[in-house]
Amino acid sequence: MNFSVSDWMINNIVFVDPDSSVADALKTMRRRYIHSVIVNITTTSPEYGIVTSTDISDHVIAMGQNPAKLKARDVMHSPLITINAKLPLKECAKVMKENQIHHLPVVDESGKLIGMISATDFLVAAEAMIES
Numbered sequence: 413m414n415f416s417v418s419d420w421m422i423n424n425i426v427f428v429d430p431d432s433s434v435a436d437a438l439k440t441m442r443r444r445y446i447h448s449v450i451v452n453i454t455t456t457s458p459e460y461g462i463v464t465s466t467d468i469s470d471h472v473i474a475m476g477q478n479p480a481k482l483k484a485r486d487v488m489h490s491p492l493i494t495i496n497a498k499l500p501l502k503e504c505a506k507v508m509k510e511n512q513i514h515h516l517p518v519v520d521e522s523g524k525l526i527g528m529i530s531a532t533d534f535l536v537a538a539e540a541m542i543e544s
Contacts, residue, residue, distance in 0.1 A: 414500055415500070415501040415537055415540070415541075416497065416498055416499060416500055416501060417495055417496065417497050417498070417499050417500075417501060417503075417504050417518055417529055418497040418498065418518070418527075419501070419537075420501060420529060420533045420534075420536065420537050421497065421518045421526075421527035421528060421529040421533070422527055422528050422529070422530075422533070423526070423527045424527070424528075425450055425517070425525055425526075425527065425528055426440060426441075426444055426446060426449045426450065427449065427450050427451070427452040428440060428449045428450070428451055428452065428463070428484050429451075429452055429454065429484065430451050430452065430454055430456070430457035430461065430483065430484050430485035430488070431454075431456075431483050431484070431485065432483065432484045433479065433480050433481070433482065433483060433484070434463070434468065434472055434477075434479040434480075434482040434483065434484060434486070434487055435479040435480040436484075437449050437463050437468075437484050438468055438479055441465065447464060447465040447514075447515065447530060447532070448462055448463065448464040448465070448515040448528065448530070449462070449463050449484075450462055450492075450517060450525065450528075451463060451484045451485065451488045451490070457485055459490045459491050459492070460490065460491070460492045460517070460525070461484070461485065461488030461489060461490035461491075461492065462488060462489050462490070462492055462515060462517065463484055463487055463488050463489075464489075464513075464514065464515050466514065467487045467488070467489065468487070471486075471487040472487065492517050493507065493511055493513065493516065493517075494516065494517045494518065494519045494523075494525070495507055495516045495517075495518055495519070495529065496518070496519055496520075496521070497518050497519065497520055497526060497527065498521075501534075501537055504516060504529060505534065508531060514530055514531040514532075515528060515529075515530045515531075516528070516529050516530070
């Protein structure tokens with residue numbers, strides 16, 4: 413069966429302000445049981461960014477940083493790598509592999525953010541492929 417990104421993406425996008433502390437972003441991620449947040453556009457931050465649990469591990473914990481003293485903009489990745497919702501799931505997996513990432517914001521035809529897909533979503537997709 414040919415699945416598209418839209419078949420497996422999560423429609424909910426959680427945003428944080430670029431000037432929010434990493435501690436606040438982490439708290440948001442923990443409370444919502446998610447592993448990434450999108451850093452919103454503001455007048456001082458003209459591009460979206462993304463903060464993931466891996467970023468917190470690599471740039472906060474491993475570096476001995478205090479998450480309360482860092483801002484989301486300090487650890488975010490920008491510009492975003494995105495994937496179109498209509499693309500095949502296989503293409504999404506290739507983009508993640510090539511870029512060594514586990515979270516991809518999903519966009520519609522006009523480039524508007526409409527969801528998120530993560531490597532964890534592929535576990536459920538793989539099970540569905542077995543059954544079909």
